[in-house]
Amino acid sequence: MIFGQKTNSIRRRLIVQLSLIAAILSFAFYLIVRVVAETAATETQDNILAASATSIADALYSERGLVNLELPYSALSMLGSISQDRVFYRIIVDGETLTGYGDLPQPASPIAADPVFSTFVFRGEEVRSVAITRPVSSGGQAVNTTTIVAQTRLGLATISSRISATAAAVGFGFFLFAIGLSLLAAQSALSPLRRMTQSIQRRGPHDLSPVKAALPSELVPLVGALNNFMNRLRSSLAQSEDFVAEAAHRVRTPLAIVRTRAEIALRGMEKPSDKKALREMIRAVDESSRSAGQLLDHAMVTFRTDNLLAKNFDLGELTRDTCEHLSPTAGLKDISLLLEIPDKPYPFVGDPILLQNALRNILDNAIKYSPADSEIIIKLTRDKTTEISFGDQGRGFGAADLGGLTKRFSRGENVADIVGSGLGLTIADVVARAHQGHILIRSNPEGSGACVSLILP
Numbered sequence: 001m002i003f004g005q006k007t008n009s010i011r012r013r014l015i016v017q018l019s020l021i022a023a024i025l026s027f028a029f030y031l032i033v034r035v036v037a038e039t040a041a042t043e044t045q046d047n048i049l050a051a052s053a054t055s056i057a058d059a060l061y062s063e064r065g066l067v068n069l070e071l072p073y074s075a076l077s078m079l080g081s082i083s084q085d086r087v088f089y090r091i092i093v094d095g096e097t098l099t100g101y102g103d104l105p106q107p108a109s110p111i112a113a114d115p116v117f118s119t120f121v122f123r124g125e126e127v128r129s130v131a132i133t134r135p136v137s138s139g140g141q142a143v144n145t146t147t148i149v150a151q152t153r154l155g156l157a158t159i160s161s162r163i164s165a166t167a168a169a170v171g172f173g174f175f176l177f178a179i180g181l182s183l184l185a186a187q188s189a190l191s192p193l194r195r196m197t198q199s200i201q202r203r204g205p206h207d208l209s210p211v212k213a214a215l216p217s218e219l220v221p222l223v224g225a226l227n228n229f230m231n232r233l234r235s236s237l238a239q240s241e242d243f244v245a246e247a248a249h250r251v252r253t254p255l256a257i258v259r260t261r262a263e264i265a266l267r268g269m270e271k272p273s274d275k276k277a278l279r280e281m282i283r284a285v286d287e288s289s290r291s292a293g294q295l296l297d298h299a300m301v302t303f304r305t306d307n308l309l310a311k312n313f314d315l316g317e318l319t320r321d322t323c324e325h326l327s328p329t330a331g332l333k334d335i336s337l338l339l340e341i342p343d344k345p346y347p348f349v350g351d352p353i354l355l356q357n358a359l360r361n362i363l364d365n366a367i368k369y370s371p372a373d374s375e376i377i378i379k380l381t382r383d384k385t386t387e388i389s390f391g392d393q394g395r396g397f398g399a400a401d402l403g404g405l406t407k408r409f410s411r412g413e414n415v416a417d418i419v420g421s422g423l424g425l426t427i428a429d430v431v432a433r434a435h436q437g438h439i440l441i442r443s444n445p446e447g448s449g450a451c452v453s454l455i456l457p
Contacts, residue, residue: 022178026171033167062138358431361424369394389453
């Protein structure tokens, strides 16, 4: 898989799968409730029909050799009271209808002692009927009688519809509730992965230390592979930095020799063209030597930011020492370094070597790009943050993209004639970020020139 291409979301897949399961369970719940409800309603109607038919059958009696009936209307009213259904009945004695609806069908099953239930269409409506057969003694003989009671199923259909609607509403509510639970479940299941991602994203650009966190067992192989990859990457970067540092160190000595020889040769030259060529060569050597030195600084800074030292020191004293070390370089151009650092302690916890390197690179740039007989103002202020600013009276930044000046080997177009490597602000930016700070690049607010500030928490 190539990262960056459009891929499926695990969270989306998990939610969809859980939602599908919830939908299936909701539909199964609806079907089960509907079947159970219809079965219960049918059994209830059958019990009432059987009770009504039994009550009528018990009212049959024999008189003068004939079977008679005193119809208990309460037996029929118990059916009519539960709904607006129509009720039909028929009493058959020896195959002849004694009373009731003569066209009400008899059960197709053989005569049995138990009630026989059936469902059929009668007079254009679906009805449920029960037939009870029992003998009645008449004139010393047993006469078979069949009592049939039928009732339309409109009430049953109404009850079934009401229960089905309730089941559908409950099933839909369960489905919505299950979707909410699915969202929470997906969020909870992926939270360890999200925490690990955020932990890695919060790291600095050079932090390749192993990931150490309490993670589910399913993520252990992934974290192990990630840690192995970072170990290999850290080893590869260390080898690259060592190579750059070694190469820069080996280049500086031959360059110094070449520059010395060129200066000696320059003194003996008489032709202007030869002197111009030697001066260009000396300038190129200076530029290469400076680049080699800053490459060494960059390699050192990169190494130390991976193993950042936390030490208590006075930031004001460190700034004064840095300015004192570079004051001879400023003196060669008659540049005055004006320190506006209050005489009080500025305690700070960090890596003093890295911060001194960053301050030295910023001040060195200010000296390099400042004209002779000018001033550089160094201020140290502390409010919510600590700010060390260097304001010069040089060329400024012109139309350069200020945000891009911290990139490696990036320089403004208006300083192309001055020797430089384009690594000074890069080194300062790496150091500032390693201390959870940043550098601020802007025009000098007190006049012409540039102002670069190192801002620390």
